[in-house]
Amino acid sequence: MDTLIYVLLGLTSVIGLAFIVERALALRWSKVVPPEITGALSACETREDAEKLRRVCTQKPSPLGRLLMLASERLDWPKEENVDALQTAARHEIVRLERGLVVLEIIVGIAPLLGLVGTIIGMMTLFDNIGAEGLNDATRLAHGIGLILKTTLIGLLIAIPALVSWSYFSKKVEVLAVEMEALCDDFVRRQYSDKKD
Numbered sequence: 001m002d003t004l005i006y007v008l009l010g011l012t013s014v015i016g017l018a019f020i021v022e023r024a025l026a027l028r029w030s031k032v033v034p035p036e037i038t039g040a041l042s043a044c045e046t047r048e049d050a051e052k053l054r055r056v057c058t059q060k061p062s063p064l065g066r067l068l069m070l071a072s073e074r075l076d077w078p079k080e081e082n083v084d085a086l087q088t089a090a091r092h093e094i095v096r097l098e099r100g101l102v103v104l105e106i107i108v109g110i111a112p113l114l115g116l117v118g119t120i121i122g123m124m125t126l127f128d129n130i131g132a133e134g135l136n137d138a139t140r141l142a143h144g145i146g147l148i149l150k151t152t153l154i155g156l157l158i159a160i161p162a163l164v165s166w167s168y169f170s171k172k173v174e175v176l177a178v179e180m181e182a183l184c185d186d187f188v189r190r191q192y193s194d195k196k197d
Helices: 004-028 035-042 047-059 063-073 077-098 101-135 138-191
Strands: none
Touching: 004 101, 035 047, 035 063, 035 077, 035 138, 047 063, 047 138, 063 077, 063 138, 077 138, 101 138
C-alpha cells in the first residue's frame, strides 16, 4: 500500500511538472502578443492597412492575431456587432490560455492529501507491528516514523511549486488578457473613427 502512495505521488509530480513546462512555453509574451503584430497594429490607421495587418496575423498565429483577424474581417459590420463578436472570441481565447491551470490547481489540493494518506497508512502499519511485537526496539520505531513522515513531505514538495506556478500563470493570463483587450479596443476604435458609432 505504501508503494501505491509513492507511485501516485510520483505520477502527480510528473503531471504537475509537465503542465508547468507546457504553460511556461504557451504563455510566453512573444507567443501570445507577438511584437510583429503589435508593430503592424500601431501602423494600422486605415482600412487598407488592415489588409497588411491580416497578413502579419496569418504569418504569426497567436491569440492576439486570431482576435485581430476576426475584427478586421468584420469591419463592414456595425461597430457594436463587431465588438460583441470580438468579446465572445476573446473569452474563448482566455479559456484556451487558462487550459491546464485547473490541473495545477487540482495537484495543489491532491498532493498534500496523498502525503497524508501515506502517513496514515504508514502509522497504521507501524502500530500494528508494535501491537504484535511490542516496543522492544526504539530505533526501529524511530525509523518507521521517519518513513511515515516522508510521504507528507513529498506531498508538500509537490504542492508548493504547483501552487506557485498556478498563481503565477493565473496572474499572467490576466495581464495578457488586459493587454489583448487594450490592443483590440484600440484597433476597433481607429477603424471606426471615420464613421459614426
